[in-house]
Amino acid sequence: MAKTILEMRGITKTFPGVKALQDVNLSVQEGEIHAIVGENGAGKSTLMKVLSGVYPHGSYEGEIHFDGQECRFNGIHDSERVGIVIIHQELALVPLLSITENIFLGNEQAKFGVIDWHSARSRAKKLLARVGLSENPDTLITNIGVGKQQLVEIAKALSKEVRLLILDEPTASLSEKDSQALLDLLLEFKRQGMTAILISHKLNEVKKVADRVTVIRDGRTIETMDRDDVSEDRIITSMVGRTMDDRYPTRTPKIGETIFEVKDWVVHHPLHPDRQIIKGINLSVRKGEVVGIAGLMGAGRTEFAMSVFGRSYGTKVSGEVLLHGKPADTTTVEKAVAAGLAYATEDRKTYGLNLIDHIKHNVTIANLPGVSSKAGVIDDMSELKVAKDFRKRTNIRSSSVYQVTGNLSGGNQQKVVLSKWLFSNPDVLILDEPTRGIDVGAKYEIYTIINKLADEGKGILVISSEMPELLGICDRIYVLNEGRIVGELAGHEASQEKIMRAIVRGEEKAAS
Amino acid sequence: MTTETVTPAEAAPARQSMRDALKENLREYGLVLALIVIMVFFQVMTNGILFLPVNLTNVVLQNSYIIVMALGMLLVIVAGHIDLSVGSVAGFVGAVAAVLMVDYGWNPLLAAAACIAVGAVIGGAQGYFIAYMKIPSFIVTLAGMLVFKGLLLALLGGRSVGPFPTEFQLLSAGFIPDLIGRWTIVAPTLNASGNPIPNTGIALHSTTMVIGVLVVALMFYLATRTRRAQERHGHETEPFGLFLVKNAIMAVIIMFLMYKFASYRGLPNVLIVMGLLTALFVFITKRMTFGRRIFAMGGNIKAAALSGIKTERLTFYVFVIMGMLAALAGLIYAARLNQATPKAGAGMELDVIAAVFVGGASAMGGVGEVAGAVIGAFIMGVMNNGMGIMGINIDWQQVIKGLVLLGAVAFDLYNKKKA
Numbered sequence: 063m064a065k066t067i068l069e070m071r072g073i074t075k076t077f078p079g080v081k082a083l084q085d086v087n088l089s090v091q092e093g094e095i096h097a098i099v100g101e102n103g104a105g106k107s108t109l110m111k112v113l114s115g116v117y118p119h120g121s122y123e124g125e126i127h128f129d130g131q132e133c134r135f136n137g138i139h140d141s142e143r144v145g146i147v148i149i150h151q152e153l154a155l156v157p158l159l160s161i162t163e164n165i166f167l168g169n170e171q172a173k174f175g176v177i178d179w180h181s182a183r184s185r186a187k188k189l190l191a192r193v194g195l196s197e198n199p200d201t202l203i204t205n206i207g208v209g210k211q212q213l214v215e216i217a218k219a220l221s222k223e224v225r226l227l228i229l230d231e232p233t234a235s236l237s238e239k240d241s242q243a244l245l246d247l248l249l250e251f252k253r254q255g256m257t258a259i260l261i262s263h264k265l266n267e268v269k270k271v272a273d274r275v276t277v278i279r280d281g282r283t284i285e286t287m288d289r290d291d292v293s294e295d296r297i298i299t300s301m302v303g304r305t306m307d308d309r310y311p312t313r314t315p316k317i318g319e320t321i322f323e324v325k326d327w328v329v330h331h332p333l334h335p336d337r338q339i340i341k342g343i344n345l346s347v348r349k350g351e352v353v354g355i356a357g358l359m360g361a362g363r364t365e366f367a368m369s370v371f372g373r374s375y376g377t378k379v380s381g382e383v384l385l386h387g388k389p390a391d392t393t394t395v396e397k398a399v400a401a402g403l404a405y406a407t408e409d410r411k412t413y414g415l416n417l418i419d420h421i422k423h424n425v426t427i428a429n430l431p432g433v434s435s436k437a438g439v440i441d442d443m444s445e446l447k448v449a450k451d452f453r454k455r456t457n458i459r460s461s462s463v464y465q466v467t468g469n470l471s472g473g474n475q476q477k478v479v480l481s482k483w484l485f486s487n488p489d490v491l492i493l494d495e496p497t498r499g500i501d502v503g504a505k506y507e508i509y510t511i512i513n514k515l516a517d518e519g520k521g522i523l524v525i526s527s528e529m530p531e532l533l534g535i536c537d538r539i540y541v542l543n544e545g546r547i548v549g550e551l552a553g554h555e556a557s558q559e560k561i562m563r564a565i566v567r568g569e570e571k572a573a574s
Numbered sequence: 575m576t577t578e579t580v581t582p583a584e585a586a587p588a589r590q591s592m593r594d595a596l597k598e599n600l601r602e603y604g605l606v607l608a609l610i611v612i613m614v615f616f617q618v619m620t621n622g623i624l625f626l627p628v629n630l631t632n633v634v635l636q637n638s639y640i641i642v643m644a645l646g647m648l649l650v651i652v653a654g655h656i657d658l659s660v661g662s663v664a665g666f667v668g669a670v671a672a673v674l675m676v677d678y679g680w681n682p683l684l685a686a687a688a689c690i691a692v693g694a695v696i697g698g699a700q701g702y703f704i705a706y707m708k709i710p711s712f713i714v715t716l717a718g719m720l721v722f723k724g725l726l727l728a729l730l731g732g733r734s735v736g737p738f739p740t741e742f743q744l745l746s747a748g749f750i751p752d753l754i755g756r757w758t759i760v761a762p763t764l765n766a767s768g769n770p771i772p773n774t775g776i777a778l779h780s781t782t783m784v785i786g787v788l789v790v791a792l793m794f795y796l797a798t799r800t801r802r803a804q805e806r807h808g809h810e811t812e813p814f815g816l817f818l819v820k821n822a823i824m825a826v827i828i829m830f831l832m833y834k835f836a837s838y839r840g841l842p843n844v845l846i847v848m849g850l851l852t853a854l855f856v857f858i859t860k861r862m863t864f865g866r867r868i869f870a871m872g873g874n875i876k877a878a879a880l881s882g883i884k885t886e887r888l889t890f891y892v893f894v895i896m897g898m899l900a901a902l903a904g905l906i907y908a909a910r911l912n913q914a915t916p917k918a919g920a921g922m923e924l925d926v927i928a929a930v931f932v933g934g935a936s937a938m939g940g941v942g943e944v945a946g947a948v949i950g951a952f953i954m955g956v957m958n959n960g961m962g963i964m965g966i967n968i969d970w971q972q973v974i975k976g977l978v979l980l981g982a983v984a985f986d987l988y989n990k991k992k993a
């Protein structure tokens with residue numbers, strides 16, 4: 063019987079109007095990977111913030127015992143001192159600093175306040191080697207992809223004598239390959255004797271690496287399962303409180319004429335105008351059709367979508383956009399919205415929400431004319447009604463529509479972004495990673511919404527890195543690689559292998 | 575599938591709990607409370623001079639141009655920018671007005687309109703560099719501050735220009751006409767020869783009192799209408815008792831001030847200008863899409879742009895408005911001094927910016943209230959006035975004002991953290 067390293071007892075944490083945690087118990091054994099799962103807003107991140115001292119002792123009720131000692135952390139410095147290190151749901155790297163600088167940020171290799179860059183760099187190199195990242199430690203964070211950034215975060219954690227590593231949805235924005243690498247790394251650490259807590263909505267990952275799984279629902283612990291009892295269905299049942307027979311709602315597509323078409327779309331890099339990012343894309347979406355875009359991270363999917371949506375990305379954009387068969391002007395976001403286009407971003411914090419304002423104002427901002435008079439006077443009551451309707455429709459969990467979006471759980475923020483674009487009432491909706499960081503139950507709800515929109519005769523374009531998701535909901539799938547379409551598959555004949563094969567073929571062709 | 579977390583407020587949508595409502599209102603009215611406390615404090619410290627009708631009128635006249643600029647500065651700061659040039663611009667425009675009216679003999683109305691247009695152009699020019707060329711507003715307006723300070727000196731060539739035509743002076747020195755005649759409440763005491771002794775008895779400027787009653791009536795009407803609409807749509811409303819008490823207190827305060835003004839010479843013209851402008855800006859920020867978009871932009875400019883907001887144009891307009899208000903403030907200030915001087919406007923920007931921050935705006939953008947900025951300006955203004963009467967030295971006045979600014983913002987942040 064392994065030794066219990068962490069014991070959290072009776073943790074209760076309230077925010078104004080919300081009881082985020084209620085008498086939660088968690089016990090983690092030394093050397094295990096302990097997964098925590100639960101719906102959006104269940105309180106997983108909050109529990110980890112309590113554990114790591116982000117919410118200091120006294121701001122919550124209950125006890126934390128680590129390594130046999132009762133802990134009363136007043137900040138993350140205290141928890142790091144005993145070896146508890148957290149990697150938050152949102153990456154906390156400084157984009158314009160180098161990898162080395164980021165790794166030692168707040169923990170500089172200094173004597174009397176003077177940083178010893180030589181030893182810092184060589185230590186950084188060693189840490190990067192441990193996480194399997196072969197990158198020059200002087201590289202700026204902005205210049206590496208999210209997958210590598212996540213590894214830098216882990217290297218940063220390793221730089222502090224870590225005994226318990228907490229990862230809050232580390233793979234949410236990673237490609238399958240990068241996720242795989244990260245999970246392997248986690249298993250490697252486990253072999254070296256490290257304990258880890260992993261929060262994830264990707265249940266297949268949980269199943270793969272977790273020794274035990276604790277389920278949290280509505281701020282309470284439901285149960286802790288042992289490895290042998292864990293199955294995805296069992297977890298889901300426990301998470302949502304009932305069985306879920308299907309992950310994807312069924313639908314009989316009623317597909318009409320072409321509603322959206324992009325022709326010969328070419329986009330150049332905004333900073334290096336001679337570099338082509340999108341190299342001549344042609345695609346179309348029909349009424350009532352759900353079309354997917356598959357591809358690896360960096361294939362240019364987001365860049366494509368944003369450049370179409372009001373030239374929000376890139377320079378020297380050329381090509382044609384047709385809506386309802388007629389050329390449409392989408393050169394500014396406003397014109398694109400007016401033409402009937404909407405784009406829900408993959409990066410809700412940076413591009414999606416005004417985090418200091420509440421749900422109501424965020425939901426209506428893309429369609430203010432929809433709640434105001436011609437003269438530009440907003441009708442408070444109809445705005446409130448709209449916000450309440452969408453809160454209900456997309457099942458946003460919050461104290462009210464006046465909750466500040468910055469305080470919502472990640473998944474619920476995503477639903478606010480979605481609501482905002484649903485309210486703009488577009489004909490064609492481009493959804494970029496619409497279920498990133500969203501729990502299984504809410505995913506089902508979002509798929510249902512997508513289906514309903516399609517049934518209303520709208521065209522839906524879904525960008526997703528989760529292939530099962532594309533296979534589960536799309537009528538047709540384009541495969542994008544390095545700015546080119548390298549394959550097009552009908553939904554019923556598509557498979558993960560076929561998509562991968564298309565990508566590989568595209569790479570070979572580009573190489574030859 | 576997912577059990578809705580139903581909050582008590584939603585289970586019974588009709589009424590907020592008294593505690594919630596009080597908490598909400600305390601924050602909302604905290605500033606008003608602070609202003610009242612400060613006023614009472616100085617009333618005591620100045621042996622009752624502060625609340626004398628003539629002095630209250632003075633407070634308004636002394637601060638009118640700061641308040642006018644604070645309205646624009648609020649938009650600028652909410653939009654995530656800053657404008658350091660407003661003092662210089664106000665001084666410069668005042669000089670333009672003097673040259674036009676005094677040297678060239680322009681009609682005051684025409685000259686004033688031209689001056690506002692000059693302000694719009696100045697704001698537009700700075701706004702262009704900020705919005706379209708993406709130069710930080712701090713730098714652009716710092717440059718503007720130097721440029722217009724210099725232009726002011728160049729234009730006046732070291733002299734002071736004045737006096738202004740009497741019609742123009744009315745902007746700052748005038749009072750609204752008494753259409754109905756004065757109401758004598760208490761007859762003045764007569765001296766031995768049977769003539770009334772000045773400053774005895776109470777005779778009220780009746781138009782002012784009538785306006786006071788109308789304003790209170792309008793306030794009640796609007797409050798009731800909002801409440802009705804909330805009820806009709808099934809949204810939660812605050813407890814009726816609180817609603818009544820709150821509005822009654824506001825009504826008493828308004829009538830008290832009106833009474834004070836009425837027992838002197840009535841409402842100053844400039845107060846009417848200020849009142850209307852404040853109402854307009856409250857409306858713009860609270861109810862209009864234009865205002866809402868400024869807040870959205872200040873909160874997250876990237877998300878705003880991706881929501882179809884033309885962030886560049888919006889920023890540009892914000893600075894145009896700021897320029898026009900700085901110009902108006904310049905006119906008010908010049909009319910008050912009855913001349914344009916080379917030193918006009920110096921340092922005003924600091925008072926204006928301080929007023930907006932004391933009023934609860936966030937330096938990061940996206941947060942702020944018009945009413946807050948106006949009250950913030952009055953807090954600073956009453957302190958200036960009170961300390962002046964008490965005979966505190968200018969140097970110490972600065973120290974105290976600085977500390978109040980710091981204290982106010984620290985207190986605000988502390989409150990927000992606790993909530």
Ligand SMILES: Nc1ncnc2c1ncn2[C@@H]1O[C@H](COP(=O)(O)OP(=O)(O)OP(=O)(O)O)[C@@H](O)[C@H]1O
Nearest residue numbers: 077082102103104105106107108469470471472473
């Ligand atoms: N600072 C805050 N103020 C108010 N409410 C908050 C705050 N932080 C979190 N909450 C609320 O606490 C609840 C739990 O949030 P938490 O972030 O822990 O959820 P989560 O389980 O991590 O969800 P997700 O899977 O979506 O990340 C939510 O209802 C959220 O709205």
Ligand SMILES: [Mg+2]
Nearest residue numbers: 107151471472
């Ligand atoms: Mg979370």
